[in-house]
Amino acid sequence: MTMNALRDFPTVWRVWLWLTALTLLAAFLADAHLTPGHLALAALSVAWLKGLAIVEHYMALRHAPAWLRLTVHGWLALVSAVLIFSFL
Amino acid sequence: MNQSVTLSASTNPREVPGDLAMWFFILAELLVFGVFFLAYGYARAHDPATFAAGQRQLALGVPTVNTLLLIAGSASVAAAVRAFALDRQRTARRLLWLTVALGMGFVVLKCGEFAGKLAAGITLSSDTFWMFYLSLTFFHFLHVILGMVIVGAVAVYARDGRYRPGQLAGVETAAAYWHMVDLVWVVLFALVYVAR
Amino acid sequence: MSTSTTAVLDTPRGVEEHAATRLKYRSQAVAKPYFIAAIGLFFGQIVFGLIMGLQYVIGDFLFPEIPFNVARMVHTNLLIVWLLFGFMGAGYYLIPEESERELHSPKLAIITFWVFLVAGALTIVGYLSVPYATLAKLTHNEILPTMGREFLEQPTITKVGIVLVALSFLYNLSMTVLSGRKTSVSLVMMLGLWGLAIFFLFSFYNPTNLVLDKYFWWYVVHLWVEGVWELIMGAMLAFVLIKVTGVDREVVEKWLYVIIAMTLISGIIGTGHHYYWIGTPGYWQWWGSIFSAIEPIPFFMMTLFAFNMVNRRRREHPNKAAVLWALGTGVMAFLGAGVWGFLHTLAPVNYLTHGTQLTAAHGHMAFYGAYAMVVITMISYTMPKLRGREANSRGAQKLEMVSFWLMTLAMVAITLFLTAAGYVQVSLQRMGTTPMPFMAAQDQAATYYWLREASGVVFFIGLALYIISFFVKGKTDEAAH
Structure with a gap:
């Protein structure tokens, strides 16, 4: 039932696959013996990518007024960027 | 922000998805977590050794599964919105309950993780890392529960068929809240568990 | 106040003739004596404020009759009591109208009023006539010691009286709500008022451990002004805005819910900003800083809320003064509670500023901007109706608006001068x-204290004009009604 429903909604399905893949990538990177700075850069960049997909597709802010879309993207960008810098 | 408060549908391309008041709430929540994350970054940068020592004790398996559960919940509630838009009521309601069930999975695993830490004698006063770990994850944990309550409530309301094409504001509002909880977790997962 | 009081008790017809033309429910008239008492005590508060302001620069002014510590106690206690009178009046007016029925017992409301007024007056007389230690002895503080803590200086017997008054008030309103229409405005109001009463109970517990004592003390003080009072404020503001703008209740309710959610999320854990370096665990520095940094948001939302509703108004209400007060509340609450609170809420900043004039600056503007102004907003909207007209005459409103600007700008000046003194x-x-x-540092700030006192005089003139505006007659302009 649920699987059928998901097949009916290709965007949701593709975004889910993309997010799952990125999550597994992040978990893999954690054990990949990177230097702390590189690992933080990789992990938070992956988080940023995941956030972009969630904001655009799931929160559906693609279709929202610019102020709202920019505010949420601004939050994500600011938090990710400042955190990355805090590791460098 | 003028006319959209009373918005009942968001078929129009430049409208806020769901209720504007909820979006203000979501933005405020994002700000709370944002401040929390930045405080973590500031504290870690000033004491990286303590944070690294604490993070080494965190297992990655459970939080990875938890991330997958929340993401699947997001996919499911997003699919529910689209199902309501197509007036597939039964499918849509099942997808909402699926989200609640995935959230429940998160809660159970998270409780196990907390129990482990408590058993290991870790408290808020152990050190700065554990203070942030417990505060951040517990605060987020409460939001997952609230998200489950909101999505569950919408699933119950949906029984009378009130969410139809053009009448999606309520379910979009609940979905937006869930996605916010997911979005925050994605950053939290990377910051607390992975970036060590 | 006694005429309207007797009118309710003995000759309901008298009230009917005067006020019922504008009141939806006759029993709403019980709000009137509460509001009059509130304004009277407000006047007293400002007089003592002026006395203390002068004592900052002329240390022995009125010594030994009214020492600084007594003047301060009277100043802050009068503030709390007049705001409580204002909240109660607002409750008695708002709840019947929202519940669409008469008050459960108007008679009980009037009895409660007199009990509260007499108990409050006796307490103030006690503060002024005998030394505080003697007052403690006279009222047998040793049986259940609760005295001696800032804002909660009241003798134990007065505290018991406050609880009884609050119970009678809550009983009366809850019965009204339970058997009437339930709206979000009335539910939020009741949540706030019940919270107010429940958190006050912590004032009866006075641990000997000073750190524990601070926890419980702030459970009253902080959870009042940065918690449940904000709910009361939100409900009162929402009520007046619905009335004067005619905007859909649904829209107002959404705003109200979000404001409350933000208040509780930030305010409850935000209590931590009082727990820095007083013997409490170190995590309070993080929790207090992070959560209280968010506390300006609900106040900012109230500003947005007030302006948004007024911009989308569906009618031109003849009571322009009430609209002005409502907008002013939004702005001043945000500046006083939000901005001035944030200035010194972060732990590293508070390390240096704790308990300085910066705190006084914040306290003044926050109490005025949030709570004094929201009570005046309510009084401004309801008083004309309680006196049998939709709005006051143009002349009276003009004077009221002049008093708004004098008081508000004077408060801005007081805040700025105290901030400067705090910086020094x-x-x-x-x-x-x-x-x-x-004391040497205080001397260096003397100029700012003089300027603060001058601003206080302007505030006092504004308050006097405000009171005079109630007696200005003239033609009521109801063309737009």
Whole structure:
């Protein structure tokens, strides 16, 4: 039932696959013996990518007024960027 | 922000998805977590050794599964919105309950993780890392529960068929809240568990 | 006030003739004596404020009759009591109208009023006539010691009286709500009022451990002004905005819910900003800083809320003064509680500023901007109706608006001068390698204290004009009604 429903909604399905893949990538990177700075850069960049997909597709802010879309993207960008810098 | 408060549908391309008041709430929540994350970054940068020592004790398996559960919940509630838009009521309601069930999975695993830490004698006063770990994850944990309550409530309301094409504001509002909880977790997962 | 009081008790017809033309429910008239008492006590508060302001620069002014510590106690206690009178009046007016039925017992409301007024007056007389220690002895504080804590100085017997008054008030309103229409405005109002009463109970517990004592003390003080009082404020503001703008209740309710959610999320854990370096665990520095940094948001939302509703108004309400007060509340609450609170809420900043004039600056503008102004907003909207007209005459409103600007601008000035004094104090007394002693640093800020006192005089003139505006007659302009 649920699987059928998901097949009916290709965007949701593709975004889910993309997010799952990125999550597994992040978990893999954690054990990949990177230097702390590189690992933080990789992990938070992956988080940023995941956030972009969630904001655009799931929160559906693609279709929202610019102020709202920019505010949420601004939050994500600011938090990710400042955190990355805090590791460098 | 003028006319959209009373918005009942968001078929129009430049409208806020769901209720504007909820979006203000979501933005405020994002700000709370944002401040929390930045405080973590500031504290870690000033004491990286303590944070690294604490993070080494965190297992990655459970939080990875938890991330997958929340993401699947997001996919499911997003699919529910689209199902309501197509007036597939039964499918849509099942997808909402699926989200609640995935959230429940998160809660159970998270409780196990907390129990482990408590058993290991870790408290808020152990050190700065554990203070942030417990505060951040517990605060987020409460939001997952609230998200489950909101999505569950919408699933119950949906029984009378009130969410139809053009009448999606309520379910979009609940979905937006869930996605916010997911979005925050994605950053939290990377910051607390992975970036060590 | 006694005429309207007797009118309710003995001759309901008298009230009917005067007020019922504008009141939806006759029993709403019980709000009137509460509001009059509130304004009277407000006047007293400002008089004592002026006395203390002068004592800052002329230390022995009125000594030994009214020492600084007594004047301060009277100033802050009158503030709390007049705001409580205002909240109660607002409750008695708002709840019947929202519940669409008469008050459960108007008679009980009037009895409660007199009990509260007499108990409050006796307490103030006690503060002024005998030394505080004697008052404690006279009222047998040793049986259940609760005295001696800032804002909660009331003798134990007065505290018991406050609880009884609150119970009678809550019983009366809850019965009204339970058997009437339930709206979000009335539910939020009741949540706030019940919270107010419940948190006050912590004032009866006075642990000997000073750190524990601070926890419980702030459970009253902080959870009042940065918790449940904000709910009361939100409900009162929402009620007046619905009335004067005619905007859909649904829209107002959404705003109200979000404001409350933000208040509770930030305010409850935000209590931590009082727990820095007083013997509490270190995590409070993080929790207090992070959550209280968010506390300006609900106040900012109230500003947005007030302006948004007024911009989308569906009618031109003849009571322009009430609209002005409502907008002013939004702005001043945000500046006073939000901005001035944030200035010194972060732990590293508070390390230097704790308990300085910066705190006084914040306290003044926050109490005025949030709570004094929201009560005046309510009074401004309801008083004309309680006196049998939709709005006051143009002349009266003009004078009221002049008083708004005088009081508000004077409060801005007081806040700025106290902030300057606080800066002087922090930089001289708490920073540098050779910090000055307290009194020496105070002397360096004397100019600012004089300017503050002058601003206080302007505030007093504004308040006098406000009171005079109630007696200005003239033609009521109801063309737009």
